[in-house]
Amino acid sequence: MRSLAVAAAVAAAVLLFALAVPLxxxxxxxxxxxxxxxxxxxxxxxxxxxGTRMRPxxxxxxxxxxxxxxxxxxxxxxxxxxxxFDAEYLAGEMARLxxxxxxxxxxxxxxxxxxxVDGAGRGFVTETGAGFACAFVHGGTRAEVTARGASLDAGxxxxxxxxxxxxxFGAA
Amino acid sequence: xxxxPTSPAQWTAALLIGAAAILLLYNTLPVALAYPRAGTxxxxxxxxxxxxxxxxxxxxxxxxxxPAAALALGLVWGATVAVMTSLFGSRALxxxxxxxxxxxxxxxxxxxxxxxxxxxxxxxxxxVLVVAxxxxxxHGVLDGxxxxxxxxxxxxxxxxxxxxxxxTVVNRAGDAVAPVVAVFLVRGVLAGLWSxxxxxxxxGAGIAYAATRRTTRAAxxxxxxxxxxxxxxxxxxxxxxxxxxxxxxLGVLGGIMLKGLPAVLIVWWxxxxxxxxxxxxxxxxxx
Numbered sequence: 448m449r450s451l452a453v454a455a456a457v458a459a460a461v462l463l464f465a466l467a468v469p470l471x472x473x474x475x476x477x478x479x480x481x482x483x484x485x486x487x488x489x490x491x492x493x494x495x496x497x498g499t500r501m502r503p504x505x506x507x508x509x510x511x512x513x514x515x516x517x518x519x520x521x522x523x524x525x526x527x528x529x530x531x532f533d534a535e536y537l538a539g540e541m542a543r544l545x546x547x548x549x550x551x552x553x554x555x556x557x558x559x560x561x562x563x564v565d566g567a568g569r570g571f572v573t574e575t576g577a578g579f580a581c582a583f584v585h586g587g588t589r590a591e592v593t594a595r596g597a598s599l600d601a602g603x604x605x606x607x608x609x610x611x612x613x614x615x616f617g618a619a
Numbered sequence: 620x621x622x623x624p625t626s627p628a629q630w631t632a633a634l635l636i637g638a639a640a641i642l643l644l645y646n647t648l649p650v651a652l653a654y655p656r657a658g659t660x661x662x663x664x665x666x667x668x669x670x671x672x673x674x675x676x677x678x679x680x681x682x683x684x685x686p687a688a689a690l691a692l693g694l695v696w697g698a699t700v701a702v703m704t705s706l707f708g709s710r711a712l713x714x715x716x717x718x719x720x721x722x723x724x725x726x727x728x729x730x731x732x733x734x735x736x737x738x739x740x741x742x743x744x745x746x747v748l749v750v751a752x753x754x755x756x757x758h759g760v761l762d763g764x765x766x767x768x769x770x771x772x773x774x775x776x777x778x779x780x781x782x783x784x785x786x787t788v789v790n791r792a793g794d795a796v797a798p799v800v801a802v803f804l805v806r807g808v809l810a811g812l813w814s815x816x817x818x819x820x821x822x823g824a825g826i827a828y829a830a831t832r833r834t835t836r837a838a839x840x841x842x843x844x845x846x847x848x849x850x851x852x853x854x855x856x857x858x859x860x861x862x863x864x865x866x867x868x869l870g871v872l873g874g875i876m877l878k879g880l881p882a883v884l885i886v887w888w889x890x891x892x893x894x895x896x897x898x899x900x901x902x903x904x905x906x
Contacts, residue, residue, distance in 0.1 A: 453751035454627035460744040461635055461700060464708030464737050472711040476718040504714030506722040527789060540791040547653035549645070589791065 476502050478516055488513055488526040491590050491616055496609045517610060518603040520578075520596030524614075528588035537582035537589055538567035545593075550574035559583070561590070561614035585616040628751040632692065639699035643777070646706075650784050653794075660796045661783035664803040665776045669694070672772045672816060676765055679890070681899045683765060684758030689749050690769040696745035697773025697819070701738065702781075705774075708737035727858065735852035738774070742815070743822040743845045745770050750830050759831055759897035760824045764889055767823020771816035778815070779806050809872075813855070813879030817886050818848040824889045851882045 482497035489511030498517070505514035511526035530537070545551050551573050559566035559581030566583035578595030592614075594607045623629055651658035676683065676690065712733035717725035746767050750757055757763070779802070786798040806814075825844025829837040855878050863870025 449754065450626050450628040450751055453747060454631040457628075457744045457748045457751075458631050458635065460740055461704050464711075464741060465704045466707075468708050468715070469711040472714040472718075476714050502714060502717075503722055504710075504717035504725060506717070507726045508723055509726050527791075530791065532792065537791055540793070544650065544653050544788060547649040549649065591791075 472504070476504060478502050481515070486513060488524060488590075490528065490588050491524075491526045491614055493524070493610065493614050496606055496613070498606065499610065515610070517594070517606050518596070518600075520594050520599055520603050520607060522607055522610065523591075523593045525591045526588065530584055530587055530589040532584065534565070534567040534582045534584045537584055537591065538569055538580065541580045541582055541591055541593070542569045545569070545571055545580060548573075557581075559592075559611060560608075561585075561611055561616070564614075564616055566611075581611060583614065583616070588616055590614060590616070626752065628748055632696070632748055632752060635700045636695055639703040642703045643699055646703075647781065647784070650788060654784065654787050656794045657787040657796055657799050658784060660799045661780045661787075661803075664799065664807065665779040665783065668772050668776050668779065668807065668811065668816070672765075672768050675768065679761055679765060679894075682758070682761045682894060682897055684756055684900045685753055685762045685766055686756065689753045689756065690766060692752070693745060693749050693766045693770035694773035696749065697742055697770040697775075697815070698777045699773075701741045701745055701770070701774045702777045704741045705734065705738045708741070709734045712737065730856040731853050731858075735849045735856060738815070739818060739822065739845060739849045739852055742767075742770050742774060742819045743826065743848075746819065746823045746826050750826060754830075757827055757830050758900050760827045760889065760893040761897060763823035763825070763827020763830070764820045764886065764893065765823070766827070767819040767821070768816045770823070771814070771819030774819070775811070775815040779803070779811075782806055810875060810879065813882050817882045818852050820886050821848050821851075821882065821889070824886075824893075848882070854878055855882075 478500040479502075480498070481495050481501045482499045483495065485492055485494045486506065487508060489508075491511075495515065496517070500516040501514070507513065513524050515522045515524070542553055546553055551571050554570040554572060557568040557570050557579055559568040561583050564583050564585045566581045568579055568581040570579040571577070573595065576595060576597040577599045578593065579599075580594075581592045583590045583592075592611060594604075596603065651662075709729070713725055713729040716729050716733065720728075746763070749766060749770075750763075783799040783802040783806075786802045787795065790798045792798075822845045825841040828844075829841035831837075857878075860874030860877060861871070863872070863874050866873070
């Protein structure tokens with residue numbers, strides 16, 4: 448009886464934090480429309496295209512990280528510095544990590560362009576969808592953008608490219 | 620420990636550890652494969668955390684009744700269930716705080732308000748579960764201190780490994796060992812002593828006190844010990860004294876000492892108190 452009571456209490460404590468709190472967070476932290484808003488990430492700013500959405504907890508300005516929703520696609524942005532390599536090398540590093548993910552297969556290279564800064568990118572497919580990664584380096588600051596979704600249709604890709612084009616280095 | 624198919628506590632431990640281990644591997648293995656040199660270095664360096672606690676167990680052996688299997692189970696719980704639950708729970712609490720107070724506020728205060736609560740409660744839950752599985756083998760508070768320390772060390776090994784690998788990935792400078800060594804020096808050497816192992820040792824002392832005394836007052840002592848380490852952990856994670864009061868690296872080091880030392884002193888006092896008041900364990904066969 449004691450073993451059952453302890454097991455139930457321990458399982459409840461674990462499930463509370465592993466399941467209940469995350470579900471509560473999803474329930475009370477709906478995505479909000481952030482289209483047209485300006486976000487600053489460690490020296491890089493972006494004014495988001497209309498229709499972009501975000502959960503409040505997914506913007507970490509001090510860490511230089513943010514995650515947005517463009518249509519059904521997740522777009523992660525990570526900014527950091529100083530960085531001593533170029534965009535091609537950074538794209539290779541991003542590809543190295545993507546390639547090691549289960550079910551991810553790299554595809555062709557792709558062009559990526561931020562506001563006045565050309566980047567390097569790679570496409571990839573997963574077991575449930577597709578995506579692409581773009582790397583930018585400017586003035587010792589690097590920005591990584593990873594987009595993924597169940598179906599990256601042409602319209603969604605255009606909107607993500609529009610978001611990329613609004614990434615401005617050194618404009619904070 | 621003999622497997623007992625009728626023990627709910629054993630089933631709970633097996634199922635939760637199994638599930639958490641799969642999730643842990645799913646989250647860490649791709650990075651380890653992408654950065655094999657850094658991964659190996661991180662694993663070796665942070666596994667060294669277990670050494671001082673193995674020495675501690677040997678030195679206190681005359682006062683300990685819990686078998687090695689109990690400590691190993693505590694270590695594995697800390698390394699798997701506690702780590703993964705804390706990952707999900709802390710992230711979700713961060714999201715709730717961001718919704719309530721804004722992203723910038725949450726980024727600053729979630730490590731103070733969310734992480735200590737989730738991490739200390741789940742590690743303490745592991746200690747309680749191991750005590751329940753090895754019910755009757757607990758001799759006194761020292762058993763709880765060592766069990767708690769092993770559970771915390773398990774957490775610390777995986778957390779340190781994850782931080783080191785994250786630093787390697789964030790550096791984006793290839794499969795380099797330097798970021799791993801830097802993280803080990805900061806988190807392992809500089810901040811390693813007064814971290815998870817010490818916090819959970821205090822909670823373990825309280826839980827063992829309650830399990831051996833079995834009074835209402837002792838139960839409150841156990842609850843108080845867990846609440847106490849949540850506060851100590853929150854102070855440790857807080858931005859308080861992080862800038863070293865503008866006194867440079869010596870000031871930062873002083874700040875670390877000032878924030879971390881109380882927990883170490885509490886454990887030191889608890890070990891002295893327990894060795895003085897608890898009779899040595901009669902020598903017998905150990906599992």
